[in-house]
Amino acid sequence: MSIAKVIRERRSIKTDYKPDAVSEELVLELLNDAVYAPNHGLREPWRFVFVSTEKKKDFVERLITVYPPEAHEKRREMYSQPAAYLIVIMKEDPRQKQWEEDFSAVNCLIQNFQLLAWERDLGVVWKTNPHNWDPKAHAILGVQPGEKIVGFLHLGFFDKENPPAARKRTPAEEKFTRFE
Structure with a gap:
């Protein structure tokens, strides 16, 4: 499959995950390729x-405590859908240039991971929910001062024969100018 085809066909998989477990071995295999993202x-x-997958239920029960009690059931239902999670955390450099370079690198790594996962029929959706910034969620995950959660990747296998429909993208020509 060409790189262009994988880029154009990849979708965020938000629901309808198969019940199959996502193995740590697969996640590490994908990450060991994804880390070849450009990073200054x-x-x-x-x-x-x-x-x-085996620890997800306990994780969800701890994570929902970050939210008000009246939101627990809705959050429990939402967070129970994926088979597993990968939380991507970035070390925050206090220097603005380095921070931006590092943030860009982490984003490239996540895109690499999504493309590699798609090739293996592993669905991913990259989430930035309010708990990403919540100190209580940081404590649950062991996020240290000077670190930032860049994304929660929801993981699960899906029916690749019936992926979500592609959404229209703006052609590059419509956002393209030439320096004169």
């Missing part, structure tokens, strides 16, 4: 927390 100075500013 090879700082590799990322680290990962994997929530396995």
